[in-house]
Amino acid sequence: DAKTTQPPSMDCAEGRAANLPCNHSTISGNEYVYWYRQIHSQGPQYIIHGLKNNETNEMASLIITEDRKSSTLILPHATLRDTAVYYCIVRVRDDKIIFGKGTRLHILP
Amino acid sequence: DAGVIQSPRHEVTEMGQEVTLRCKPISGHNSLFWYRQTMMRGLELLIYFNNNVPIDDSGMPEDRFSAKMPNASFSTLKIQPSEPRDSAVYFCASSLFGADTQYFGPGTRLTVL
Numbered sequence: 001d002a003k004t005t006q007p008p009s010m011d012c013a014e015g016r017a018a019n020l021p022c023n024h025s026t027i028s029g030n031e032y033v034y035w036y037r038q039i040h041s042q043g044p045q046y047i048i049h050g051l052k053n054n055e056t057n058e059m060a061s062l063i064i065t066e067d068r069k070s071s072t073l074i075l076p077h078a079t080l081r082d083t084a085v086y087y088c089i090v091r092v093r094d095d096k097i098i099f100g101k102g103t104r105l106h107i108l109p
Numbered sequence: 110d111a112g113v114i115q116s117p118r119h120e121v122t123e124m125g126q127e128v129t130l131r132c133k134p135i136s137g138h139n140s141l142f143w144y145r146q147t148m149m150r151g152l153e154l155l156i157y158f159n160n161n162v163p164i165d166d167s168g169m170p171e172d173r174f175s176a177k178m179p180n181a182s183f184s185t186l187k188i189q190p191s192e193p194r195d196s197a198v199y200f201c202a203s204s205l206f207g208a209d210t211q212y213f214g215p216g217t218r219l220t221v222l
Contacts, residue, residue, distance in 0.1 A: 043113075043200050043213025044152070096142070096165060097211060099152040 004088045009104040018075040020103050022088030025069045031092055033064060035073045036099075037084040044087065044099070047073065083107045113214035115201050121220045127189040130217045133182055134203030142211060143176055143186050144200040152200075158184065159206060191221045 005023040012018040024033065034049040048055055048062045050071075055062045061074040075082055087102040114133040122128055134141050142157040156166040161178045169176070173192070178184040188195055198218050202211040 038152075041216075043202070043216055044211075045213070046210045049210075096154055096157060098154065101151060 004090055004100055006086075006088050006100065006103045008101065009106065011106045011108055012075075012078045013108050014080060015077055018078040018082065018105060018107070020073040020075075020086050020088075020105065021070065022073070023070045024088070024090045027068050027090050028092075031090045033062065033068075033071050034089045034091065034097070035060070035062065036087045036089065036097075037082075038087070038102070039081075039084040047086075078105075078107045080107050080109060113201055113203055113212055115199075115214040115217050117217060118215060119218045119220075121222065122191055123222050124192055125190045126221075127187065128191045128195075128219060128221075130186040130199050130201075130219070132184045132186070132201030132214060134184070134201070135212055136182070137205070138203035138212075139181070139206030140204045140211075141178060141184050142202040142204075143184070144202065144213075145197045146200065146216075147197045155186070188219075191219075193221045195219060196221050 032049050032051050035047040036044040037047055038044045048057055048060050050062045050064055064071045083106055085102040085104050087099050089097055113135055116131045120128060140159050143155040144152055145155055146152045153168055155168045156176045157164055158178045161181060174188055176186045196219055198216045200213050200216045202213040204211045
């Protein structure tokens with residue numbers, strides 16, 4: 001699996017868009033970018049995934065650069081409940097997930 | 110659907126005792142995963158099953174750990190004998206076979222004294 005690099009922590013003001021970056025410069029052509037998050041004391045929760053195109057769902061948007069070497073997860077209107085550790089993962093579809101250290105996002109009131 | 114169900118939610122035991130963690134995956138899901146999470150090592154995949162068959166157990170730390178999936182609706186993770194360094198939160202997750210999304214249970218917090 002390709003390795004990902006994420007900042008260890010980030011702050012975002014409540015109501016603002018939270019933009020979480022992820023570098024995956026060694027990603028292969030058949031590897032997807034996945035995002036999960038883990039709210040304190042809970043199991044990880046799937047957010048979104050994509051291959052080449054940008055994706056949007058009810059939780060977030062995923063922007064993948066054209067060369068696919070990096071991506072950004074966007075939470076459009078962050079709330080206090082979005083405080084969590086966010087994991088960026090690249091993997092071949094159907095393969096096992098390897099979690100890194102993620103980004104600890106703090107939403108500030 | 111009730112989601113992935115794990116029991117017990119908390120377990121405190123003494124070193125040397127046998128511990129059994131249980132998981133009921135989401136109905137219709139064919140893949141099941143066991144993870145362990147500690148502050149030091151983060152979230153680690155221990156083992157996963159497809160159609161009740163263990164596919165990859167390379168993450169199982171040692172012979173004291175064993176996992177079974179006797180049917181599609183039940184799995185166990187056993188530690189025998191338990192040691193203090195096994196203290197962690199153990200998560201179970203399930204997914205449709207060959208699907209993208211894993212759904213995690215609430216976890217079992219294990220403390221070995």
